[in-house]
Amino acid sequence: MNWKVPLTDVTVGEEEIQAATNVLRSGWLTQGERVAAFESAFAEALGVRHAVAVTNGTAALHLAYAVAGLGPEDEFIVPALTFAATMNAGIYLGARPVLADCASEDDLTISVEDVVRKITPKTRVIVPMAYGGFCPDLARLRDLARDLGIVLIEDAAHAPLARLDGRAVGSFGLAGCFSFFGNKNMTTGEGGLIVTDDEAVAGRLGRLRSHGMSSVAWDRHAKHAAGYDISALGYNYRLDEMRAAVGLEQLKKLPEATRRRSDAAALLRVGIERLGIEGLSVPFTHPRGESVHHIFAILLPEGTDRFHFRRELAADGVQTSMHYPLLHRFAYSREIFARGGSEGLPVAESIENRLVTLPMGPHLDRDKIDLVVKSVGRVLSDA
Ligand SMILES: Cc1ncc(COP(=O)(O)O)c(C=O)c1O
Secondary structure (H helix, E strand, O other): OOOOEOOOOOOOOHHHHHHHHHHHHHOOOOOOHHHHHHHHHHHHHHOOOEEEEEOOHHHHHHHHHHHOOOOOOOEEEEEOOOOHHHHHHHHOOOOEEEEEOEOOOOOOOEOHHHHHHHOOOOEEEEOOEOHHHOOOOHHHHHHHHHHHOOEEEEEOOOOOOOEEOOEEOOOOOOEEEEEOEOOOOOOOEOOEEEEEOOHHHHHHHHHHOEOOEOOOHHHHHOOOOOOOOEOOOOOEOOOOHHHHHHHHHHHHHHHHHHHHHHHHHHHHHHHHHHOOOOOOEOOOOOOOOEOOOOOEEEEOOOOOOHHHHHHHHHHOOEOOEOOOOOHHHOHHHHHHHOOOOOOOOHHHHHHOOOEEEEOOOOOOOHHHHHHHHHHHHHHHHHO
């Protein structure tokens, strides 16, 4: 389908092509100097001490949870409204997911009150996710976790460069996890990264991503090391040099791309609010901190046939999506939650069939925004 307004757009220019080509010509393709440069640049952009690049956002979460000591018998609290990977990475370690509700119909990030209700002596990790690039109540969650001796790990996949109270999203807990999947605000195709201010944690993350080895092939090639020991059971979650080179170029473009997203989000919000359709709402009317507008979610009026709505927008050339089915609604997870963990989610369950994601990205010019708004208005006024 040739969309007039695609949901997202990958904006890769000559700079990325040249950077990846240079790596391919250099003779060193696996984790080396480009990865180290990408890590330094990302850490600097966020104002954190350490960054560890990995193969994808799921691997980032898996390693962060492992370093937090999450394991069998433990519980970890995740939002009911997030991508499956936030939960899956903890299940890999044998831990039990417990779902927390959205804060409200306006603030779709995790409810701190519900997190408090769901903490038990077995809770080891709490994982806020910056839904759509919007900041959860990270300061309160950080204080809560600290007071109770629980580890805070951020799923910041939607939110590179988002900030709250002068700090980067991703920097409030022990570690923050990013994804550079193809539809993210910046992309390396596949890719991920963990930030932390803790040097020992960064060291462990760095070893775990490469089989638990004390040196990688690049260190031996560059004569920094002659051999290696393996200190712990690790994984192969290394990022390669081509992706790191692309990531460096994408990172340079991220501030401008974020400004464009922000402008587009403001226009789209005003356009939709001006339609004056009863029951139609755009969440995050009073966002915390600085959002980076990863996705643009709306809530349809109660009783709207969402499939009809999305089909009609598609007929106008407007691509839509749905972020996300709640974590306890999947065939595989229903079995997991049969033992509990998905109780008390009134807000998430009241919005799950009304959520629709409209197009968002630096590609949205005024004409595209007008088309989206007109299409939404046409379909809901006819309803
Ligand atoms: C909120 C969230 N968490 C985790 C991930 C996992 O990232 P990846 O696809 O890079 O493994 C994604 C994206 O896909 C995501 O949107």
